[in-house]
Amino acid sequence: METTVSVEQVSRAFGKKTVLSGVSLHMEKGQIYGLIGPSGAGKTTLVKMMVGMDKPDQGTIEVLRTPMPSLSMLQQIGYMAQSDALYNELTGEENLRFFASMFKMGKTEQKQRIAYAAKLVNLTDELEKKVSAYSGGMKRRLSLAIALLHNPPILILDEPTVGIDPELRQSIWAELIRLKGTEQKTIIITTHVMDEAEKCDVLAMVREGRILASGTPLQLKQQYDAENLEDVFLRAGGKES
Amino acid sequence: MRIRALVLRIFQQLLRDKRTLAMLFLAPLLVLSLMYYLFNHTGNASDAKIGAVNLNPAIVELLKEKGMDITTYDQASKDVVVNDNLDAMMEWRDNTLHLILKNNDPSQSKALQMTVSQAVAGLADTAQKLGNPAAAPQITVKTDYVYGDADTTFFDTLSPILIGFFVFFFVFLISGIGLLRERTTGTLERLMSTPVRRGEVITGYLAGYGIFALLQTVIVVLFATLVLGIHLEGSLWLVLLTNILLAFVALSLGILLSTFAASEFQMVQFIPIVIIPQVFFAGIFPLNHMAEWIQIIARIMPLYYGADALKSVMYKGMGFGDIALDLVVLVCFAALFIGLNILALKKYRKL
Ligand SMILES: Nc1ncnc2c1ncn2[C@@H]1O[C@H](COP(=O)(O)OP(=O)(O)O)[C@@H](O)[C@H]1O
Ligand SMILES: [Mg+2]
Numbered sequence: 001m002e003t004t005v006s007v008e009q010v011s012r013a014f015g016k017k018t019v020l021s022g023v024s025l026h027m028e029k030g031q032i033y034g035l036i037g038p039s040g041a042g043k044t045t046l047v048k049m050m051v052g053m054d055k056p057d058q059g060t061i062e063v064l065r066t067p068m069p070s071l072s073m074l075q076q077i078g079y080m081a082q083s084d085a086l087y088n089e090l091t092g093e094e095n096l097r098f099f100a101s102m103f104k105m106g107k108t109e110q111k112q113r114i115a116y117a118a119k120l121v122n123l124t125d126e127l128e129k130k131v132s133a134y135s136g137g138m139k140r141r142l143s144l145a146i147a148l149l150h151n152p153p154i155l156i157l158d159e160p161t162v163g164i165d166p167e168l169r170q171s172i173w174a175e176l177i178r179l180k181g182t183e184q185k186t187i188i189i190t191t192h193v194m195d196e197a198e199k200c201d202v203l204a205m206v207r208e209g210r211i212l213a214s215g216t217p218l219q220l221k222q223q224y225d226a227e228n229l230e231d232v233f234l235r236a237g238g239k240e241s
Numbered sequence: 242m243r244i245r246a247l248v249l250r251i252f253q254q255l256l257r258d259k260r261t262l263a264m265l266f267l268a269p270l271l272v273l274s275l276m277y278y279l280f281n282h283t284g285n286a287s288d289a290k291i292g293a294v295n296l297n298p299a300i301v302e303l304l305k306e307k308g309m310d311i312t313t314y315d316q317a318s319k320d321v322v323v324n325d326n327l328d329a330m331m332e333w334r335d336n337t338l339h340l341i342l343k344n345n346d347p348s349q350s351k352a353l354q355m356t357v358s359q360a361v362a363g364l365a366d367t368a369q370k371l372g373n374p375a376a377a378p379q380i381t382v383k384t385d386y387v388y389g390d391a392d393t394t395f396f397d398t399l400s401p402i403l404i405g406f407f408v409f410f411f412v413f414l415i416s417g418i419g420l421l422r423e424r425t426t427g428t429l430e431r432l433m434s435t436p437v438r439r440g441e442v443i444t445g446y447l448a449g450y451g452i453f454a455l456l457q458t459v460i461v462v463l464f465a466t467l468v469l470g471i472h473l474e475g476s477l478w479l480v481l482l483t484n485i486l487l488a489f490v491a492l493s494l495g496i497l498l499s500t501f502a503a504s505e506f507q508m509v510q511f512i513p514i515v516i517i518p519q520v521f522f523a524g525i526f527p528l529n530h531m532a533e534w535i536q537i538i539a540r541i542m543p544l545y546y547g548a549d550a551l552k553s554v555m556y557k558g559m560g561f562g563d564i565a566l567d568l569v570v571l572v573c574f575a576a577l578f579i580g581l582n583i584l585a586l587k588k589y590r591k592l
Contacts, residue, residue, distance in 0.1 A: 075436045085431035088426075102437045
């Protein structure tokens with residue numbers, strides 16, 4: 001297996017507040033990694049450092065064996081931020097085209113990728129509308145489509161399915177599973193929803209800036225002798241439900 | 242081309258925002274017109290610096306009583322007025338009082354003229370009372386102007402400053418708020434998660450908003466000169482050039498200050514700190530009679546240089562050589578702010 005993202009003993013503090021301490025993670029291609037933990041655990045801080053938008057105070061992060069931050073690696077990463085950062089005055093299609101222009105790709109490829117990404121998130125018929133007229137779920141979907149535009153080998157998605165209805169969530173997960181399978185992408189997802197965690201290949205449970213436990217969902221359940229992941233989380237954190 | 246995509250996006254956004262467009266293009270014209278009809282008043286001549294040549298001591302005495310600062314010269318000319326920074330010169334020659342007004346501030350000129358004619362009339366009165374009508378011939382006053390003419394109003398000197406100010410203010414506000422919105426909605430952060438370079442981002446914004454600033458400048462200047470008939474002594478191109486540089490300073494400063502604002506309201510709070518003082522120091526009140534430290538403060542304000550260049554071209558009819566220094570300073574301000582902007586983007590991505 002080929003390691004695509006490696007996080008080595010990473011710590012990060014904002015002022016006096018330590019947000020991450022000694023986090024290490026190794027991710028391989030063709031797998032879905034779930035970072036699961038309550039809000040404020042430090043998930044967003046960690047994935048932002050993987051993208052290179054922030055720097056660790058201690059430790060190193062490598063993506064495709066390149067130390068981050070690295071400008072050229074950004075072409076290899078599809079990042080979906082936690083907030084829907086979209087241009088509301090523009091239509092869905094204009095948003096897609098704008099972000100596509102920031103990446104290296106030809107005109108025809110751009111057209112194809114925009115059509116593909118829009119279809120994937122079920123927005124093909126809504127592309128002409130201004131984003132200000134979109135619902136919360138539609139914005140989330142458009143945001144996901146933008147992350148997929150340049151066909152990156154690594155996808156980093158920060159709470160991608162928040163506000164998306166169950167049916168579409170199913171289809172998005174189906175596509176993510178296809179992407180990791182046939183296209184051998186590395187997919188990193190943060191979530192605080194336990195039933196999504198079940199679908200990940202490897203899980204890391206994050207709380208207060210530390211990895212409490214990591215492994216496949218099955219391993220974790222066996223290790224902590226738990227019925228479900230929720231119990232694993234509580235037991236790993238030293239608390240009983 | 243990433244920069245082209247950035248520019249295109251700013252165009253799409255601004256063109257769909259009708260209110261911002263109106264603020265950018267109509268508000269300056271409206272305010273300029275209002276000011277045009279508002280400003281016509283008489284100034285104060287009591288602290289004027291006067292050069293006197295061969296002047297009747299009685300008149301000198303009278304003018305000194307009014308508080309004026311009188312210096313005696315051998316010869317009167319417009320050059321002396323400009324070089325010695327006098328407000329006016331008076332010469333008694335051929336039974337005529339020749340008055341040379343610098344007319345830097347037309348309202349002061351009007352007041353000066355009034356004072357002089359009062360003094361002359363007073364002199365005639367005194368002579369008559371002393372029973373010496375022969376010593377009181379009909380004194381005629383001939384007035385000459387260094388800048389402008391008798392029709393010059395206060396607004397003619399104010400308008401170059403106002404034009405510069407409007408360009409500065411509206412460009413500052415719109416680019417600042419535009420960028421702030423990108424910061425608060427997270428689009429700027431998202432943009433920085435693509436392989437775009439920080440320099441490209443800043444160039445894109447400068448070009449995108451810059452084109453609107455350019456259009457605004459052209460409209461404001463043409464409206465001021467063609468519709469309101471504001472005095473334009475020098476070249477229109479120099480006026481445009483100065484305003485464009487001023488717009489770039491405002492643009493880069495607006496983008497920079499939006500880094501330090503957390504909301505649109507906080508952006509507006511910069512106006513009394515950053516914008517209003519510049520108006521006062523831009524020459525609406527003549528600075529050369531003021532304390533040294535005030536003049537030093539003026540020199541750190543971009544609008545001071547912009548207004549000086551605009552006044553020189555529009556009112557005094559000066560050429561490129563005379564305003565080159567002002568323009569260089571504006572370029573330096575813009576370069577400084579642009580550099581700081583590129584650094585400030587590190588907040589969103591550490592390279
Ligand atoms: N730029 C920042 N400055 C100060 N504190 C921050 C900053 N970013 C995140 N934090 C803090 O770090 C902690 C973890 O935040 P975050 O990574 O967003 O958590 P999560 O994504 O798991 O909900 C929170 O307590 C948050 O307040
Ligand atoms: Mg988060």
